[in-house]
């Protein structure tokens with residue numbers, strides 16, 4: 001092997017050539033898995049492969065750590081209760097630039113590479129949009145070479161595994177760590193203690209100053225597990241640091257010595273409960289003590305870890321905000337504001353004013369949802385029982401803040417009530433969004449409309465107080481995972497047509513625009529979509545046992561199941577089509593396959609009923625020979641990152657049909673569009689910006705605007721005013737028991753809810769939606785027109801790369817310059 005110019009010689013163990021890789025793979029199988037081919041399972045091979053790849057990351061990881069330590073770089077700390085990473089292996093191979101070589105190497109060893117990739121249990125440590133956004137962001141941070149750490153919780157059980165039994169969702173525990181996790185490295189030497197509960201008391205310090213001491217009721221130990229996060233084709237490997245909760249040795253010893261073995265065991269069990277399981281509620285809070293304990297646990301551990309880093313780099317704590325920019329991913333980590341104050345004031349004896357100045361310069365807050373039921377408020381008594389000292393600190397922050405409000409808005413008593421960190425209307429609550437706003441120097445929404453609604457609605461009073469804190473940062477997604485990895489056929493075509501600079505600079509896709517008018521290119525474009533559909537159809541056949549026709553239009557809605565996302569609007573339209581076909585067997589409709597996927601929160605009964613309805617309609621429609629050559633309905637179980645990677649490349653129509661003003665941004669909408677699907681959507685979240693980018697003529701728009709929704713509600717919305725004969729037929733068909741073997745009550749909660757309340761205006765938008773779907777069918781039949789529109793969607797999706805989003809956060813909020821990493825060889829870092 002010849003050394004590359006300016007690059008140090010890579011030794012055998014870290015070499016990326018095919019032969020060196022094969023040797024490393026076999027070494028790992030032998031020495032790490034302790035297996036030889038005759039005994040090895042597919043999982044052993046996967047583990048050996050993963051370890052061989054991980055070895056190749058370590059050199060980058062060490063080089064990165066060395067560069068950051070040497071430079072004392074300003075660092076972004078992304079605080080998030082969720083990181084929905086998806087499988088690492090394929091992504092790391094893409095980012096290392098060795099996907100093709102490794103695939104060949106594995107094939108030459110007589111193994112099936114795809115089977116090995118499928119062995120990986122995805123780390124599903126998130127619910128949906130918010131958690132997946134965190135994963136895209138740390139990918140872009142590494143690609144842009146920005147020093148950063150992702151801080152979160154290493155849940156032993158991630159988002160539940162969804163099974164569909166008799167049409168109903170069943171939840172199974174996600175035992176993702178069962179076979180071990182080759183991507184993480186335990187760092188026990190950096191464990192920290194986190195205290196909880198108990199009470200506070202006053203005391204006098206050695207200078208006779210009155211101080212406050214927190215006497216905790218319990219202590220847990222946070223143990224960090226690090227996962228390297230590679231940049232695309234550079235030498236950067238940043239860190240995702242997730243905390244596991246364990247019992248402190250010393251604690252069970254004291255109980256043990258008192259002879260209380262049971263008590264010692266209970267303490268251990270309780271401690272480990274903290275990081276046991278992810279709360280499966282998406283955009284709905286439950287107000288459970290354990291959830292607050294989880295939030296505080298990872299936030300405290302992370303801030304302590306950052307202070308350790310400052311000590312190692314010999315930086316004084318007074319410069320905390322210069323070393324670190326902390327982004328709060330929604331209010332889940334907002335307790336960090338009070339915790340940093342506690343650490344600085346109580347533990348490091350800084351004056352309150354100085355500590356507050358540091359705190360406000362450290363934090364920034366991103367809001368992800370406008371739904372009132374998702375705004376975190378903790379009952380005061382519960383809060384006090386978990387974090388007594390923090391409650392005092394919050395009272396002090398509030399008192400000083402309200403003094404400021406009093407002066408700014410003289411005599412405006414009601415404003416004080418609205419702005420207070422404590423909700424005093426009835427039962428008292430701590431308002432976490434208010435704590436986040438007061439303790440942050442910037443506040444942002446995740447799409448233009450959402451950021452406007454924050455300013456003029458949910459956070460209006462804060463906007464009036466500090467307009468300069470507010471900005472918009474429209475979400476994005478990483479093109480590495482969502483195009484290069486998941487859509488290899490498209491990636492090849494793009495490579496031939498425009499090169500592969502788009503993977504790092506998605507704006508380059510604009511070079512495709514002229515090719516929309518090239519008939520030969522359009523033909524290739526169609527062939528790729530068709531091949532992706534054929535592959536997906538085989539997957540559906542295997543998972544659902546349903547044969548779907550790759551010639552039909554693949555119409556897809558995949559996302560968490562929620563009333564505001566209106567999966568029921570979609571299925572009502574499917575029923576309407578079914579009704580049309582049964583009423584007129586020769587009706588000329590465009591054959592379609594409706595694909596649904598998504599999890600419902602386990603306690604969200606209406607969402608689960610929507611899943612049941614979709615499956616019930618699927619059962620009838622797919623079996624009915626009068627229609628099943630033209631209509632098919634599929635509910636894909638267990639929609640997650642892995643399944644997303646299969647579905648986006650095969651989709652032709654992307655359903656983004658939330659009630660306007662409810663979907664903060666959406667990110668699935670972007671994944672579809674960049675993979676060439678057209679959108680049918682409302683004027684909501686980032687749909688608006690997608691339509692703006694791709695052009696109104698390449699987007700199927702329907703429904704009320706956010707403003708019209710608000711007006712309609714203000715006037716007193718009555719769903720029955722929007723009843724049409726067709727909608728009447730649809731509701732009657734459901735209520736007749738047609739989809740429920742004669743059970744006329746099964747779906748009553750759903751249909752009655754729509755008829756008498758319909759909080760998300762399904763009826764109000766139904767006609768507009770049906771009409772728009774006719775336009776979709778018409779466009780689809782004009783094959784060239786559709787292909788042109790599809791190409792233009794991809795060509796104009798550059799804005800929706802998370803690289804663009806992260807550049808904006810970097811420029812406006814974090815001010816953390818990139819630090820390119822020079823690859824060190826083992827010799828450079830010899831002890």
Ligand code: 475
Nearest residue numbers: 129130283368369446663664665666667
């Ligand atoms: C928005 N999750 C999407 C996405 O910005 C947006 C809330 C409470 C508890 C647990 N999870 C949540 C969310 O609020 C969430 O996922 N919000 C989503 O954030 C990224 O694209 O529109 O709904």
